Amino acid sequence: MASSHPFPAVRARFGRFQLDLNSRELFCLGARVSIQDKPLQILRLLLEAEGQVVSREQIRAALWPEDTFVDFEHGVNTAVKKLRQALEDSAEAPEYIETLPRVGYRFLVPVEWESGTAVRKASSVVTMPSPETQPGTHPPGPHLVVRASARSLRWVLPLVAVVAIVLTGVVWSLRRDLPPPRISGYAQLTYDGQPKFPAATDGTRLYFTQGSPRSINQIGVNGGEAAPVPLAVRGSKLFLSDVSPDGSTALVSSYDTEPWSLLSTPMLGGSIQHVGDGERGVFSPDGYSILYNTESGEVIIARRDGSEPRKLSGVTSGNAGFSWSPDGRVIRFPKGHGLWEMAADGSGAHRLLPDWPEKFPCCGRWTPDGHFYIFVLFNTLSNGSQIWALDERRRFFRRTRSQPVQLTTGANHWLSPVPSADGKRIFATGSTFHGELSRIDPKTGGLQPFLGGISAEYTSFSGDGKSVAYVTFPDGILWIADRDGSHRVQLTEPPDKVNFPRWSPDSKQIAFVGVTPERRWLSYLVSVGGGKPKRLLPEERENNANPRWSPDGTKILFSRGSLATKEGLDLRIVDLSSGQVRRIPGSTRMWDECWSADGRYIAAKDQDAQSVVHVYDMKEQRWSRLSIDTDGSYLNFSRDGRFIYFLRYGAIQGVYRIRTTGGKVERVADMKDWHLTGQYMVSMTLDPTDAPLVLREVGSNDIYALTLEE
Numbered sequence: 099m100a101s102s103h104p105f106p107a108v109r110a111r112f113g114r115f116q117l118d119l120n121s122r123e124l125f126c127l128g129a130r131v132s133i134q135d136k137p138l139q140i141l142r143l144l145l146e147a148e149g150q151v152v153s154r155e156q157i158r159a160a161l162w163p164e165d166t167f168v169d170f171e172h173g174v175n176t177a178v179k180k181l182r183q184a185l186e187d188s189a190e191a192p193e194y195i196e197t198l199p200r201v202g203y204r205f206l207v208p209v210e211w212e213s214g215t216a217v218r219k220a221s222s223v224v225t226m227p228s229p230e231t232q233p234g235t236h237p238p239g240p241h242l243v244v245r246a247s248a249r250s251l252r253w254v255l256p257l258v259a260v261v262a263i264v265l266t267g268v269v270w271s272l273r274r275d276l277p278p279p280r281i282s283g284y285a286q287l288t289y290d291g292q293p294k295f296p297a298a299t300d301g302t303r304l305y306f307t308q309g310s311p312r313s314i315n316q317i318g319v320n321g322g323e324a325a326p327v328p329l330a331v332r333g334s335k336l337f338l339s340d341v342s343p344d345g346s347t348a349l350v351s352s353y354d355t356e357p358w359s360l361l362s363t364p365m366l367g368g369s370i371q372h373v374g375d376g377e378r379g380v381f382s383p384d385g386y387s388i389l390y391n392t393e394s395g396e397v398i399i400a401r402r403d404g405s406e407p408r409k410l411s412g413v414t415s416g417n418a419g420f421s422w423s424p425d426g427r428v429i430r431f432p433k434g435h436g437l438w439e440m441a442a443d444g445s446g447a448h449r450l451l452p453d454w455p456e457k458f459p460c461c462g463r464w465t466p467d468g469h470f471y472i473f474v475l476f477n478t479l480s481n482g483s484q485i486w487a488l489d490e491r492r493r494f495f496r497r498t499r500s501q502p503v504q505l506t507t508g509a510n511h512w513l514s515p516v517p518s519a520d521g522k523r524i525f526a527t528g529s530t531f532h533g534e535l536s537r538i539d540p541k542t543g544g545l546q547p548f549l550g551g552i553s554a555e556y557t558s559f560s561g562d563g564k565s566v567a568y569v570t571f572p573d574g575i576l577w578i579a580d581r582d583g584s585h586r587v588q589l590t591e592p593p594d595k596v597n598f599p600r601w602s603p604d605s606k607q608i609a610f611v612g613v614t615p616e617r618r619w620l621s622y623l624v625s626v627g628g629g630k631p632k633r634l635l636p637e638e639r640e641n642n643a644n645p646r647w648s649p650d651g652t653k654i655l656f657s658r659g660s661l662a663t664k665e666g667l668d669l670r671i672v673d674l675s676s677g678q679v680r681r682i683p684g685s686t687r688m689w690d691e692c693w694s695a696d697g698r699y700i701a702a703k704d705q706d707a708q709s710v711v712h713v714y715d716m717k718e719q720r721w722s723r724l725s726i727d728t729d730g731s732y733l734n735f736s737r738d739g740r741f742i743y744f745l746r747y748g749a750i751q752g753v754y755r756i757r758t759t760g761g762k763v764e765r766v767a768d769m770k771d772w773h774l775t776g777q778y779m780v781s782m783t784l785d786p787t788d789a790p791l792v793l794r795e796v797g798s799n800d801i802y803a804l805t806l807e808e
Contacts, residue, residue: 109212110145112205113194115185117141124184136161136173137181144195144205153202178203188500190439190450276808278503279470279487283805287321287525292773293799294514294527297338300345301519306527306801307338310773310780311751314338314350317801319518319525331363331370334728334750339378339419341365343385347402351377354729355708360390362404373404378419382442383426391420394662397431397444410444419461424468432459435616437473450488454501458615459486461514465521469808472505472515472524483511485526491808506804517806524804531572532797533775538753538790543767548791549583555781555793556598560605563786565626567599567608571776571793576610578626589624590631595777598644602651609634609645609654619643621656635672635679642670644690649697657689657702666705669714684721688712690731694739699758701733701742711742713758726756726763732782743790745782747774753782753790766790 110117116125122138124131133141139161143152157174178195181187187194196204288294293309303316305327314336317324327338327348335353342348345365352359357375373379376398379390389399397420400407420431422442430439430450437459440447460483462473471488486502506512510528517524534551538544548557554568554577567578574595579586590596594612597619601608605626612620612631619641621634634654635642646655652674659667669685672678688702698717704710708729713722730744741755743766751774753766767790774780775795783791 111210111212112145112207117145131184133184134177134180136177137184140174140177140181140203141185144203145209147205148209149205151198151202151204156202190448276489276491279489279505280807281485281505281524281804282807284528285321285803285805286528286800287317287319287803288324288800290324291798291800292795293529293775293779294801295337296514296516296525296527296801298341299516299519299525300341304516304525304801305338305341305348306514307336309799310747310775310795311770312336312747314348319523319803321803327365328367329363329365330367331361334746337377339390340380342381342402343383349373349379349381349388349390351379353377357393360388360404362388362402371403374398374400374407380420380422382422383424389420389422389429394664399444410440413440413444413447421462421464421471423464424466430462430471432462437462451502463515463517464490465517465806466519467521469521470517470806472517473502474512474515475502475504483513485512485515485524485804505806518803522806524806526802526804527799528802529799530797531775533571533793534796535568536792536794537785538767538769538792540766540787540789545772545792545794548785549579552583553793555776555783556596557783557785557791558599558601558608559786560601561603562605565601565605567601569596569599569777574613574777576608576624578608587626587628589626589628597777600645600647602647603649604651609647611643611645621645621654641667646691646693648693649695655691655693655700657691661689661705669700669702682714683719685712685714690733692733692735692742694735694758695737696739698739699735701735701758703731703733711744711756713742722760724756724760726754730754731780734782734784736784736788737786741788743782743784743788745780745790745792747780753792 108118108120110119114127119142124133124138140157143157143160154174162173182189182195185194189197192206194205194207196206198204294306295309296304296306298305299319302319304319305316308315312334314327314329315324316327329348329350331350331352333352333354337351339349339351348363348365350361350363352361358377360373360376360379362371362373373388374390376390376392379388381388386402387399388402389397391397397410397413398407399410420429422429427442428439429442430437435458437450438447439450458476460474460476462471464471469491471490473486474483475486476483484504485506486504488502510530513527513529515524515526533553533555535548535554535557536545537548539546553571555571556569558567564581565578566581567576569576573592575588575592576590576596576599577586577588589608593615597611597613599608599610607623607625609621609623612622614620621642622631623634624631634645640658641660642656642658644657653671654674655669655671657667658670659665661667666687667689669682669688669691670679671682685702687705689705691700691702693700698715700714700716702712704712709726711724711726711733713724726744728746728750730746732745734743736743740758742758743753743755746752746754750770751772752769754763755766756763773795774792776793781793785791
């Protein structure tokens, strides 16, 4: 591509850079920048195009005109990447080079050209004419010229040296990286050790959700006694999502109904407004808008009162929430394994840090000054979670790190970070996960340690009652042991986490669910003698979970599908000898299933009506409907099949049961003052005597104030 300039250009200036076309050198503020030949050639093409698009074909023709054996796509991508590194540019937020996908590239900064002729002309203007050319003058003697030069050099050279040293120091100081942020101190604010999830602060109070039993509380930003927030909203499954910037209104996610509801309520009590069918809402910085996602992952933006809802097309999200930048221009959110960003109107959605190897970011928030984006990163191998920061400070000539910086380390797992109003602290829950497996005495209702009180859940017993299977918490590994806990054998390995193990009737195999790091639910079979687990349905692409054996061990009941889709889950049975799978008629949008020991009944929850349990009579081939008054989970048949046990958690936490043929709900154990834990906060199974087994929280879960230093 030929230059359009009327004189041969030898230098190009753009931004803080200068390219010398004669020496083929690139300079930044006078300092030479290392750059390879191919990236330099692409830079020259972009500069000479003067803002026009340079196609990938033009780059190919210029850089590899006759070579037919080069992988041009890879070569162009690599050269452009190295050019961006030399210019300290970013593909996600370009300052110099804009990418037009599948088309080419465009230079974004104005370019000033200098030619050899222009430079020489400028020099002739400022150069003093020689004495010989001035009329009426006589050249001084040679000894005078030498003496004058010596005197000049005596002070000019040291001055030049000093100026050069000063300029070098200034350039180095301006170009060096800003110091990374760090945590310089910790202050514990709560001391009860119970699960908590900070949501927002108004500068004087910190607002959070307590996990078990469920409540929405507040505490001073410097600590003190926690107290309930006097909200008008009621329910056993409430979660505080956000507080408005002026501190007057709370956004609360309610999981007591289907579909889930996002509610707006004054902080000091008052009328409740239904914002929409969704969860995890967040206020815009000006407080006039609300952003939230539905159960299916759709992203909705609405006015503060929920009116004028609008779906942001082409954008989906997980359920870990959104964060609005302090200037209201950018929204970030976790999606899949990465962190995504879009404009406030939903346009330009793209993944941040696509080359960063870490995964599963969550719960991000900007500091009020916009200097840092604070988030949690989950490590699926270590089951840990630490706080990280993406440095977004902007300083003249000063560089910030393009990769996130880890702020916390150690044994504590950190959750739900909330920057303080002045940006100098981060409020977060520091947790050490540990539970105590406990048996609820049916007569007294008291808790008794089981298997020595190990930190395990999802307990299952062999048909002969001599052996037990369980899943350790929090690492999610499947083990078997003798009934007294001796002779332990490990059956699974990370990174998958195990749920719902069940012994086969002949006590030779265990069926279980493995939850992959990609959040897929897959059913497996493993021999109690050890060996690699095998997929129950190797060809099945949909989630399949909660396997339950038939009494003769020839079939397995399981649920198939996803809670997040319109179709939801349904129930199916696989014949282990033939591999044939059949769907149970009328089981659409049912889950949390169980199969009675005699094979007569199947019970399952209704996805759309959480207070309803459906019972399928295998003999009569028909469904009946039971009302359990409110939500219940972890359905289990009694050993004789007469009762269905279930766990309620939240404000009315406890173990309950109802007759399989219907009737009144009976409370087995009142647990409203107990603190439970587990992979999904709670779980419950039955021992061979129908005594409930739960995992009691004995770890530490308290809120800390972390001092953030720049």
